[in-house]
Amino acid sequence: MTPADAVSRTAATSSSSPTQARPVLSARGIEAWHVASPVVPLIALAFTFEGGAAQDPEGKAGTAQMLARLLDEGAGPHDSDAFQERLAARAIELSFHAGPDAIGGSLKMLVKHTDEAIELLALALAQPRFDQAAIERVRGQMLAGLRYQQNDPGVMASRRFFAEAYPGHPYGRPSSGTIESVSSITRDDLVAMHRRLLARGRVKVAAVGAIDEEALVRALDAAFGALPEGGELTAVPATSITGLGRRIVVDLDVPQSVLRFGTDGVPWRDPDFIPAYVLNHILGGGAFTSRLFQEVREKRGLAYSVGTSLVSHRAASMTWGYTATKNERVAECLTVIADEIARLTSDGPSDDELQKAKDYLTGSYALGFDTSTKIAHQLVQIAFEGLGIDYIARRNGLIGAVTQGDIRRAAARTLGDGKLLVVAAGRPTAM
Structure with a gap:
């Protein structure tokens, strides 16, 4: 390695430090925290939307988790198989998750596949298909997991703890739902929750990797720009643990x-x-x-x-x-x-x-x-x-x-x- 190469590599490594994150704002008002790292030709994107399982409709616990699991099960013109094949063909890693207060995900791709990866992310976020076959397949997976958990003492203790700690509160409901609630979730429930939760005005984004600011600005609008600005979420009241000493x-x-x-x-x-x-x-x-x-x-x-x-x-x-x-x-x-x-x-x-x-x-x-x-x-x-x-x-x-x-x-x-x-x-x- 020549002295010039060593200096270049040191500069590249330094620029990838998370303490060097810089805010980037797109034309449509989407902000991302950006860490440039040109050392490896990869880009990692993480994003999270305000509003998660605490927004599940009454009696429909598990809706946010089902929504997250369905976002990449077909979108736009691609059914589930076609969507997954496009991801696999370019080694694009796309995943979604839901927690009590947020629904989010991550995207990882080679720089040369950025445009296609962003296109697929945009479709998953703005145009999920919610095909009935995909809904029933995911429902079946969730129900199988819930039945298995009925014999898991760790899961049963945790579920009961939160139910007792926060009775009648959204945090007291299991994020993954119950057999009864997951069985009752309809396509209309999923469409309505998608419309409420996935809004560009409530998204936080971080981008790390070999992408410059100008390219990131374009990617942000391409990925999130088609989403609605977003309306009001259901207020989640402040609470504290009930039953201390029990x-x-x-x-x-x-x-x-x-x-x-x-x-x-x-x-x-x-x-x-x-x-x-x-x-x-x-x-x-x-x-x-x-x-x-x-x-x-x-x-x-x-x-x-x-x-x-x-x-x-x-x-x-x-x-x-x-x-x-x-x-x-x-x-x-x-x-x-x-x-x-x-x-x-x-x-x-x-x-x-x-x-x-x-x-x-x-x-x-x-x-x-x-x-x-x-x-x-x-x-x-x-x-x-x-x-x-x-x-x-x-x-x-x-x-x-x-x-x-x-x-x-x-x-x-x-x-x-x-x-x-x-x-x-x-x-x-x-x-």
Whole structure:
């Protein structure tokens, strides 16, 4: 490699840093966060639309997920087989997904196939066919999955947890629906939800790869420009966990119980989210180093795996956790978890413990940006949360600045008095 080549390669690598994202605005008002990376002739696109499973019609849970699964099952002049054949012929990767608050997807293609890939994305977004044969095939797949999950204690515990945490609220409904609700979804339901959710005025886009700003502007309008601006979504009321302190059993004849437990949290946009994130790493998010892993698994052998995570939705947030243990040791396991939460809340972590958590969280952050697709998805999630295009550059500094006082404040807000909503799927001898 010549010195000139080395300089060129260094410049190309530098330009692909996610901290170098730049906003790009198309003629039709569609904004994308753009990271130029000419090193490899690939382009990764990620996008998300405001409004997801929380917008499912009453009694039709699973509509948003079915919609997402049908978008590439035929569009415009192409039925499902023809559409998939066009993707495969150019090695274009196109996928869609739906969550509680959003429906989105990703596109990955070689630069030389950009025009065709964007054309197929535009058709999938604006002109999905919703052929009855495709609807019934996807419905059958969803129903088969739901029937299988009826014997999965992890799924059953999670479903019951959210139903008890948010009764009568959209977040209390399973995003994948139920056998009854999925069976009742009609083509008209899908067409109506498509019309409501896929709107260019509510889309966030990130593009990473070998595409310049001028080409990206054209691609944005070609992909999303045919969509309507978008009307109002159904308001999702703010909510918090109901039933803190309750312990609920889902009766399943299995030798060990699967546990789900949680309490209220803080959303990603909250100033205390970063301290809560560090706190969660210390409590249960730190894999092999967390307090719960050490106390529940390593010292007592109560469970193979235990952990906690932060959940941030548009209208609710929580700290929630998981584990599984023998039926006769459920009460002991829950006591250990409660004691550790109380100890962390009252005493806080040691200075060494806090520093190690911050070191890990800052040092490992770059691992989430090792491919163009990961970068695009991270950027679009940050855009969706409204954290600002410079968040990636600021994030490690925010974590590094967390103090013991911040941790204590976050613990008071997220762990509070230690009361948890607990659901056990199994046959615990005591709770």
